[in-house]
């Protein structure tokens with residue numbers, strides 16, 4: 240095994256034990272295989288498990304807390320307690336009937352990539368300190384840019400998710416284009432205005448426009464806001480478009496925004512944290528047309544690219560802009576940063592010491608190929624369309640509030656009264672059968688399904704709708 244793995248000749252291998260703190264090789268293997276069994280057993284029975292499970296702090300801390308263990312304990316008992324109590328009490332984003340917020344339908348090959356990185360204690364900070372993982376990350380960023388149809392000069396960095404991806408892009412936007420007013424809508428994910436504030440954007444430079452028709456950014460409103468700011472002596476700097484809003488899957492008019500940003504000299508950012516992967520299939524690519532013209536794009540592979548938490552990607556189309564915003568050159572990092580053509584990923588975001596989030600993407604893309612990813616994305620888009628058809632087939636019970644849009648459909652009880660949606664969603668979620676949430680769309684209450692898990696079947700959707708209708712109060 241690993242015969243070609245480079246070795247050095249040492250006269251005395253010093254009898255190094257395999258585990259720093261004392262487990263034998265046999266125990267390491269046995270416990271490792273046990274972990275694989277726990278994970279695969281759970282994956283095989285996930286359909287019978289609660290889509291979401293929560294307990295009180297008192298209950299959970301009584302089982303998981305206790306005094307600091309000073310003496311060694313039983314690792315088998317710890318693993319079992321972890322699986323049975325800690326890991327069962329969460330939202331199971333890979334459950335076929337987890338429809339709330341944004342599911343996390345992680346694939347097993349990606350999980351293997353994550354495990355390998357942890358097992359080899361991988362660091363992806365600099366070329367000199369981790370040239371292998373850096374080459375994997377360069378490759379993965381290129382593959383993702385290609386999957387999205389971004390220009391070949393696009394560069395990227397992997398971060399923890401959409402929140403940090405957008406923050407990274409905004410820091411680059413300001414470093415390239417200077418400070419000034421940022422434009423977004425009331426449908427922009429709430430982490431984005433938080434990112435702007437955290438970066439020191441003044442409140443008067445954060446322009447949150449009410450979304451227009453279809454809950455999309457209204458181009459005329461945007462144009463008017465830019466003109467008003469210029470007339471008031473302020474400096475427009477950045478437009479933040481959403482490609483797939485969390486609430487409804489709506490895509491802002493990206494082509495029009497791209498034209499406006501070009502004409503006005505503004506940085507054009509696209510938050511595709513949720514919807515970006517729709518570009519893997521022609522119907523999604525058409526819905527997202529214009530995204531490839533962005534200066535920066537964020538997407539979250541831990542949502543719709545079938546990766547375990549966490550991983551977000553920040554892509555920037557201007558070469559070396561990430562480094563201009565984030566590079567540091569202290570004397571103690573000189574030895575690891577020198578090579579031509581190398582990327583020091585610690586110079587592309589606020590994270591210096593960082594694990595390799597690229598390994599899981601690389602592993603899963605090599606295992607399944609882009610083809611299987613495309614099929615899985617297409618399945619998510621189609622499942623939301625199927626849900627819309629089932630809702631429209633029963634107009635006495637349901638009203639469609641926003642149509643199926645890249646994997647999300649919003650709907651309401653016909654003649655709904657206040658509180659009914661939240662109550663029905665809670666009843667179904669508490670039962671464990673499915674996890675559904677309600678939302679509010681500019682004041683109108685609605686239920687919402689996000690259907691990006693390719694394992695979800697028509698029967699899953701039909702039975703979830705039946706149970707929601709049955710759970711309607713009154």
Ligand SMILES: Cc1ncc(COP(=O)(O)O)c(C=O)c1O
Pocket residue numbers: 341399400401402403428430481483484485510511512513514539551
């Ligand atoms: C559109 C959008 N942007 C940003 C985020 C924030 O991403 P994260 O939770 O990965 O930080 C989300 C999360 O759901 C999202 O849906």
